Every structure is written in structure tokens, then in C-alpha cells.
Amino acid sequence: MSTRQVELPKKYHQAIVKWSERFLPDYDFLIENWDRFFPRDPEFRLCAYRELGMCTKIECGDMEGKPKFDEAGKMHPKQAGHLLGAIRAQASTEFGSIQQHQLTLARAQDEEEQVWILRMMAEELRHGYQMIHLMLEDDWSAVSDHSEDDMVEQILSMRTGSHILGAFNIDFDSFVDNVTFCALIDRVGKFQLAMQKVSSYQPMAESMPQMLREEAFHLAAGVVPLRRYMEKAAQGSFCVSTSDIQKAFNKWFPRGLEMFGDERGGGTNVRFGLKPMKNAEAQQAYIEEVEKVVRDLNVRFVRARLPELSPAEAQGVLEQLLTDHGAVRGISHEDLVHMPDSGFFRRRGVPAFELIGWDGESFAELDDYLAHLSRHLPDAYRAGRDFSQYVEALTRVHSGETTAAEASQEMPVLTRVGGVCPCSKSVRWVAGNGSNGADDRGSADGVPASTL
Amino acid sequence: MNQAEVRIRALEDTDIGDITALDEKLGGKYRPEVWERRLGYYMRRDPDSSSVAEADGRVVGFMLGEVRSGEFGLEEPTGWIEVLGVDPDYRGSAVGRRLAERVLESFRARGATHVRTLVDEEMAGIGDFFVALGFEPAPMRPFVKRF
Ligand SMILES: CC(C)(COP(=O)(O)OP(=O)(O)OC[C@H]1O[C@@H](n2cnc3c(N)ncnc32)[C@H](O)[C@@H]1OP(=O)(O)O)[C@@H](O)C(=O)NCCC(=O)NCCS
Ligand SMILES: [Fe+2]
Ligand SMILES: [Fe+2]
Numbered sequence: 001m002s003t004r005q006v007e008l009p010k011k012y013h014q015a016i017v018k019w020s021e022r023f024l025p026d027y028d029f030l031i032e033n034w035d036r037f038f039p040r041d042p043e044f045r046l047c048a049y050r051e052l053g054m055c056t057k058i059e060c061g062d063m064e065g066k067p068k069f070d071e072a073g074k075m076h077p078k079q080a081g082h083l084l085g086a087i088r089a090q091a092s093t094e095f096g097s098i099q100q101h102q103l104t105l106a107r108a109q110d111e112e113e114q115v116w117i118l119r120m121m122a123e124e125l126r127h128g129y130q131m132i133h134l135m136l137e138d139d140w141s142a143v144s145d146h147s148e149d150d151m152v153e154q155i156l157s158m159r160t161g162s163h164i165l166g167a168f169n170i171d172f173d174s175f176v177d178n179v180t181f182c183a184l185i186d187r188v189g190k191f192q193l194a195m196q197k198v199s200s201y202q203p204m205a206e207s208m209p210q211m212l213r214e215e216a217f218h219l220a221a222g223v224v225p226l227r228r229y230m231e232k233a234a235q236g237s238f239c240v241s242t243s244d245i246q247k248a249f250n251k252w253f254p255r256g257l258e259m260f261g262d263e264r265g266g267g268t269n270v271r272f273g274l275k276p277m278k279n280a281e282a283q284q285a286y287i288e289e290v291e292k293v294v295r296d297l298n299v300r301f302v303r304a305r306l307p308e309l310s311p312a313e314a315q316g317v318l319e320q321l322l323t324d325h326g327a328v329r330g331i332s333h334e335d336l337v338h339m340p341d342s343g344f345f346r347r348r349g350v351p352a353f354e355l356i357g358w359d360g361e362s363f364a365e366l367d368d369y370l371a372h373l374s375r376h377l378p379d380a381y382r383a384g385r386d387f388s389q390y391v392e393a394l395t396r397v398h399s400g401e402t403t404a405a406e407a408s409q410e411m412p413v414l415t416r417v418g419g420v421c422p423c424s425k426s427v428r429w430v431a432g433n434g435s436n437g438a439d440d441r442g443s444a445d446g447v448p449a450s451t452l
Numbered sequence: 453m454n455q456a457e458v459r460i461r462a463l464e465d466t467d468i469g470d471i472t473a474l475d476e477k478l479g480g481k482y483r484p485e486v487w488e489r490r491l492g493y494y495m496r497r498d499p500d501s502s503s504v505a506e507a508d509g510r511v512v513g514f515m516l517g518e519v520r521s522g523e524f525g526l527e528e529p530t531g532w533i534e535v536l537g538v539d540p541d542y543r544g545s546a547v548g549r550r551l552a553e554r555v556l557e558s559f560r561a562r563g564a565t566h567v568r569t570l571v572d573e574e575m576a577g578i579g580d581f582f583v584a585l586g587f588e589p590a591p592m593r594p595f596v597k598r599f
Contacts, residue, residue, distance in 0.1 A: 001500065041497065224466065227468065293466055295469075
């Protein structure tokens with residue numbers, strides 16, 4: 001493994017540092033205490049990593065076997081446009097997740113878990129940096145009217161609510177969200193990165209290995225605390241219950257499924273050699289991995305609750321609970337954590353806005369469905385704007401005012417900071433920098449979620 | 453046992469449960485918190501090198517380690533194999549050897565010039581396993597003082 005480390009031109013590097021001062025205020029604390037929390041780990045460095053010695057031939061699609069592209073200008077404009085959309089969407093997710101994690105970072109009950117999340121946030125900052133590196137290193141003028149400054153400013157001015165993908169527009173309500181997000185949403189990230197590792201665009205492929213190494217830890221930063229919570233819950237803790245974890249899964253899992261894009265799509269990415277799998281195939285692999293996470297959490301719970309059982313006996317108890325949905329030795333089916341049905345609470349893709357329940361059951365009446373959702377989603381989440389927007393859209397779909405497809409396409413609007421400085425530490429460095437691209441206000445650049 | 457069924461791959465977060473179970477099968481103790489901590493460590497430090505063997509959808513072998521410099525005054529970048537285990541049902545069919553091949557290849561790619569490990573002489577077979585893999589006894593002796 002050898003890598004090349006690259007810094008952005010100074011003004012862009014500084015813009016990201018400024019951004020972090022506002023949205024990742026504990027960054028300096030992390031760096032100053034790095035050796036205490038992560039002894040012997042290499043120091044964190046805010047830069048882009050490019051892996052050396054990777055495959056130079058296109059690995060899938062129509063051009064398989066041909067040399068990979070080292071410049072976007074050599075690609076078909078449609079291919080390059082698709083790619084730029086993916087880079088922007090990826091950048092948006094990286095910065096977006098930091099904004100979300102920051103909301104509840106301080107609420108961790110355990111210092112180790114908190115520091116893991118903080119490190120993960122710093123690495124997400126680096127991932128965003130890496131995507132901006134891809135935007136700045138090449139000439140995208142054939143497929144985008146935006147100047148470099150505009151592209152960067154657009155990404156750095158997004159807020160929870162204006163990001164490209166749904167999962168990054170939802171507020172966190174408790175630290176259970178921080179770890180569940182890592183376990184479920186970063187896992188989608190891992191799949192995306194693993195697919196982009198074969199990208200026909202060499203700079204993208206070379207950007208993935210280091211990001212994937214970091215992503216592996218992000219998943220552990222989610223799964224390890226969740227396993228510990230299951231143990232605590234089994235021992236009757238008042239601080240966390242499996243119902244809290246279940247509701248967090250219900251909140252995030254549908255959004256994770258949607259990050260793969262429409263179940264019917266993804267063929268273009270494969271043809272262009274940008275990814276090796278279509279959306280449905282990748283989504284299915286993800287579902288199987290989450291099933292494994294859920295099963296492991298339940299084993300952890302049963303073993304903690306019934307330590308006298310042998311491993312085989314504990315597996316037997318779990319099997320019986322999952323088959324009969326009843327109660328065994330004081331544990332009930334509801335005490336465990338389960339995967340919601342893949343049609344549950346969806347707003348994009350094949351089951352978008354269908355009244356499909358948590359267990360896969362169908363509802364005839366909207367009100368019954370909303371009551372069902374209210375039982376399965378966290379209270380704090382239901383009180384927030386993401387849920388109210390969903391309910392509003394669902395109501396319009398079911399009154400016939402709009403179609404599910406149209407409602408799915410209602411993208412969050414990209415807000416530009418315009419002339420107004422959002423805070424004293426804003427990224428308004430673009431002003432006076434030649435081009436402010438004021439004409440593209442509100443444009444989402446035509447990036448469909450399915451490009452990710 | 454059909455060897456082709458065994459796949460060697462990088463360690464993943466979803467392996468914690470299986471490794472805990474395999475460790476319990478080998479050592480008789482259920483130690484989930486130990487493996488949560490250890491896996492958290494290796495996933496953070498070097499998720500590429502640590503490897504598992506998977507068959508029938510579960511982990512049947514694992515080898516965890518990382519590259520470090522400066523241990524015991526050994527300045528050269530050294531790959532340390534720190535913990536390993538193969539399911540008794542899958543032993544003797546090169547699972548351990550294939551795990552080692554992947555781990556050593558990754559150590560080399562990370563710049564290691566040596567690979568080292570410590571073997572408990574009371575655990576029969578492990579020393580022979582490493583000798584079969586081309587390791588030789590090193591002129592360093594472990595010492596311990598108990599309180
Ligand atoms: C040591 C161990 C990893 C070997 O795994 P394995 O899959 O059976 O090994 P392989 O089949 O790949 O064997 C590789 C080589 O080692 C040799 N070997 C393996 N086990 C051996 C033994 N017990 N005695 C002598 N040689 C042995 C094999 O003969 C083979 O040599 P060859 O390739 O020249 O024929 C496995 O026995 C084990 O897990 N032991 C317990 C480990 C443990 O307790 N770990 C916890 C503490 S760290
Ligand atoms: Fe990331
Ligand atoms: Fe991540």
C-alpha cells in the first residue's frame with residue numbers, strides 16, 4: 001500500500017478549515033489529544049490520499065479492458081456529467097454527516113464512544129476534502145457551467161435540509177442516532193466506495209482505498225457501541241432500551257435503502273464503468289449485511305440476559321423467538337431488534353409512498369398508516385421537519401393531488417448563501433473572487449439521487 | 453472438507469459475533485467485550501491486514517495483526533501477528549496458511565520488512581505451524597513477572 005498525499009490550493013484548504021471551525025468545533029481538541037486517545041496511530045492529516053499502483057484498465061461496462069480515464073475531458077460528456085454528479089453527491093454526504101453528528105455529539109454517555117465519533121467526523125471532513133480535490137484537480141467545464149469557486153461554495157454552503165440525499169437532511173435526536181447512523185448509513189457509504197474503487201475514472205478509483213480504510217472504522221464505531229447497548233438493555237439498564245435502538249433503525253434503514261438509488265436503475269453507471277453493480281443488486285447485498293448485524297445484536301442480547309445458556313442453547317432460544325414471535329425464558333420477540341420491511345416508510349424507489357408497514361403488511365387507510373408510523377418512529381423524529389414533510393407529501397399522493405414519482409422527485413433545494421454572511425466564520429471567501437454564479441441559485445444541478 | 457468453499461478476506465465489523473463464537477469454541481470462554489475492543493482496535497489501525505476465513509457464511513478462521521515500529525527496540529517496520537485461530541473442523545486444510553499468506557502480503561505492502569509473533573509453547577502445534585510457514589525461532593526471550 002503506498003499513497004500520495006495532496007493538499008488543496010491554499011484558499012480552498014482554508015475554506016474547509018473555516019467550515020470545520022463552525023461545524024466541527026471539537027476538531028482542535030481531537031488533534032491536540034490525538035496521542036492520548038489513539039496512541040501510536042499516525043497523526044490525522046487534512047489532505048487527499050491517492051493510492052498508487054491501482055488497476056489501470058476499465059473493469060466493467062461497455063469499455064471493459066480499455067485504459068481508465070485520467071481526465072474527465074477524455075470521457076463522453078454524459079459519462080463525465082454522471083461522474084461529476086456522483087462526486088458532488090458524495091461530497092455533500094461527507095460534509096452533511098458532520099453537521100448531523102455535531103448536533104448530539106455532546107450527549108454521549110461514554111467517553112470512548114464519543115471520541116470514536118469525533119474521529120469519524122474528522123475523517124468525514126477528510127472525505128469531503130477528497131471529493132473537493134477531485135472537483136478541483138480536473139477541468140469539468142465541458143459538463144458544468146460552474147466555476148471551481150462556485151462548485152466548492154455550493155458544497156460548503158449546504159445545510160441539513162439542503163443536502164442532495166435524504167439521509168443527510170435528517171436531524172439527530174440522541175446519541176443512539178450517532179451510532180445507528182454509523183452502523184447503517186456509513187455502511188451504504190462503504191458499499192458505494194467499494195463500487196467506486198473500480199471506477200473507470202482513475203482519480204476516483206485512487207481516492208477510494210484510504211476512504212475505505214477509514215470507513216471500516218466508522219462501521220465499528222457504530223456496531224461496537226450498539227452491541228454494548230444491547231448488553232446493557234438485556235441487563236435492564238434505564239439508559240438505553242432495545243426499543244430505542246429499534247426506533248432508530250426504523251428511522252434510518254429506509255433512508256439507507258434509498259441511498260442506493262431507484263431499485264430499477266443503476267445500469268448507466270455500470271455501462272459507463274463507474275460502478276460494477278446496479279442499484280438493486282448492491283441494495284440486496286446491503287440488506288444481507290444489515291441482517292447479519294441485527295442477528296449479532298440479538299445474540300448479544302440473549303447471551304447477556306441468559307448467561308447460563310450454552311452458545312447452542314442461546315441460538316435455539318433466538319431461533320424460537322424469531323419463528324414463534326412469542327416469549328421464551330422471559331425474553332419476548334419485542335425485546336429484540338428487527339429489520340423493518342424494505343417497503344416500510346419509503347419515499348423513493350419502487351415502494352415510494354406505498355402504505356407498507358414495518359412487518360411488510362399493507363394498509364388501506366392513510367390514517368391507519370400514519371398511526372402505525374407513529375408507533376414505530378422515535379417521538380423526537382416525528383416532531384421534526386423531515387417527518388412532517390413526508391406526511392405532507394404522502395397525503396398529497398394519496399389524495400391524488402400528485403403522483404408518487406413526482407413526490408419522490410421533490411429534491412431539497414440547494415440554498416446559496418448569496419450576499420448574506422451566515423455567520424462570522426462563514427465560507428464567504430468566494431465573494432470578490434471573480435465569479436459568484438448568482439444565476440444558478442436554487443439549482444440542484446440535475447443530480448439525481450440515483451447517481452450515488 | 454472442500455477447501456474451495458473457504459474464502460479468505462479482510463476483517464469486517466460484522467465478524468465480531470463470529471469471532472467471539474469461534475474464540476469461545478477454542479477457549480471455552482464467552483468474551484464479547486474483549487473482541488469488541490480488539491476488533492474496534494484493528495478496524496481503526498489496519499483493517500486491510502487482519503483477515504478472516506469464511507465458509508458457509510460464517511467465520512472459520514481469523515488472523516489479526518498490524519505493522520508497528522519501535523516495539524522492544526526493534527526499529528524496523530514489523531508486522532506483528534497477534535492472535536489467530538482456525539475452527540477445529542477446518543484444520544489441516546491450509547486455512548491457516550492461506551490466512552497467513554494474505555496477512556503477510558498486506559504487511560509487505562505496508563512496508564514491513566519482518567514479521568514476528570509470540571507463541572505459547574504450551575499450545576502444541578502453533579510453533580510447528582509457524583515453522584511450516586517459514587518462520588524461524590528468533591533470539592529473543594519473553595520474560596514475565598507476576599504480581
Ligand atoms: C495453528 C492453527 C492456526 C493451524 O491452522 P490450520 O488451518 O490447521 O493450518 P494449515 O492447514 O494451514 O497448516 C499450515 C502448515 O502448518 C502445519 N501445521 C498446522 N498445525 C500443525 C500442528 N498442530 N502440528 C504440526 N504442524 C502443523 C501444517 O502441517 C501445514 O504444513 P504444510 O503446509 O507444510 O503441510 C490452528 O491449529 C489453530 O487455530 N490452533 C489454535 C490456535 C489458538 O488456540 N489460538 C488462540 C491463541 S492465539
Ligand atoms: Fe465518509
Ligand atoms: Fe464514514
